[in-house]
Amino acid sequence: MVKGISFNGFYNSRNPVARALEWGRFRKILAMAKLKGNESILDFGCGAQALKEVLPKGCKYVGYDIVSEYSDTKDYTRLKGVDVVFSLSVFEHLSPEDLDSNLKAFKKMGVKRLVVELPREDSSVNRFGSWLFGLEFDHAVNHKLGWREAIKIIDRHFSCIDFKNRAFISWVSTWGARA
Numbered sequence: 001m002v003k004g005i006s007f008n009g010f011y012n013s014r015n016p017v018a019r020a021l022e023w024g025r026f027r028k029i030l031a032m033a034k035l036k037g038n039e040s041i042l043d044f045g046c047g048a049q050a051l052k053e054v055l056p057k058g059c060k061y062v063g064y065d066i067v068s069e070y071s072d073t074k075d076y077t078r079l080k081g082v083d084v085v086f087s088l089s090v091f092e093h094l095s096p097e098d099l100d101s102n103l104k105a106f107k108k109m110g111v112k113r114l115v116v117e118l119p120r121e122d123s124s125v126n127r128f129g130s131w132l133f134g135l136e137f138d139h140a141v142n143h144k145l146g147w148r149e150a151i152k153i154i155d156r157h158f159s160c161i162d163f164k165n166r167a168f169i170s171w172v173s174t175w176g177a178r179a
Contacts, residue, residue: 006046008146011152014048018055020141022050024052024157026051026054027054028164028172029058029086029088029117029172030055031178032115032162032164032172032173032174032175033084033086033113033115033174035055035059035084036056037056037058037059037096038058038059039059039060039083039084040059040060040062040079040080040081040082040083040084041055041060041061041062041066041082041083041084041086041096042062042063042079042084042088043061043062043063043086043087043088044064044070044075044076044085044086044087044102045064045065045066045072045087045088045090045093045137046063046064046065046070047067047070047163048064048070049061050116051063051086051088053137056106060061062075062076062079062082065173068104076105077105077108077109078154079109080109082102082106082109082110082111082148083111083112083113084111084112084113084114084115085106085114085119086115087112087114087115087116087123088115088116088117089117089118089119089170091116091150091154092118092119092143092144092145092146092147092150093142093143093145094142094144094145096144096145096149096153096154098144099145099150099153099154100153100156100157101155103154103156103157103158104157105155106158107157107158110177112176112177113174113175113176113177114154114158114173114174114175115172115173115174115175116154116169116171116172116173116174116175117171117172118147118170118171118173119143119147119150119170120149140148147164147170147171151171151173154173154175157178158174158176158178159175159177159178160173160174160175160176161173161174161175162174
């Protein structure tokens with residue numbers, strides 16, 4: 001792994017190209033989220049909380065990560081009134097059982113929407129970018145789920161509203177609560 005790259009991507013990179021790519025990523029994700037600025041946000045797997053910096057004013061933000069120094073809460077399941085959960089390049093690190101369990105917790109919390117980004121390891125663009133930036137995407141070690149499998153699990157709990165293939169690098173999708 002390259003040092004200085006947060007779990008959320010190139011957030012703290014000094015490379016202007018890498019930073020531009022990261023901010024472009026956030027712009028596309030936020031456009032799909034269609035936030036009004038008054039939502040309560042849970043950033044699930046927040047890493048260094050880069051998302052917090054680009055949210056519209058008025059959003060109430062809570063970050064949760066397994067690394068406690070990044071988290072604003074120890075137990076995200078106790079949060080009340082969460083409108084939108086962002087999970088950006090996180091679900092693929094969970095086992096199918098853990099993803100299912102977390103999705104059940106989101107439903108129990110009354111979450112209205114999910115915004116999910118899943119990396120496309122199978123794309124040639126992603127493999128080239130990994131080589132170019134010296135990143136290692138070893139599916140067998142780092143990822144427990146492929147993007148297709150994760151989508152099938154999410155679909156059991158939430159309804160897909162929209163999805164986009166982000167330059168063959170990742171799938172970004174929004175999901176609504178099932179009636």
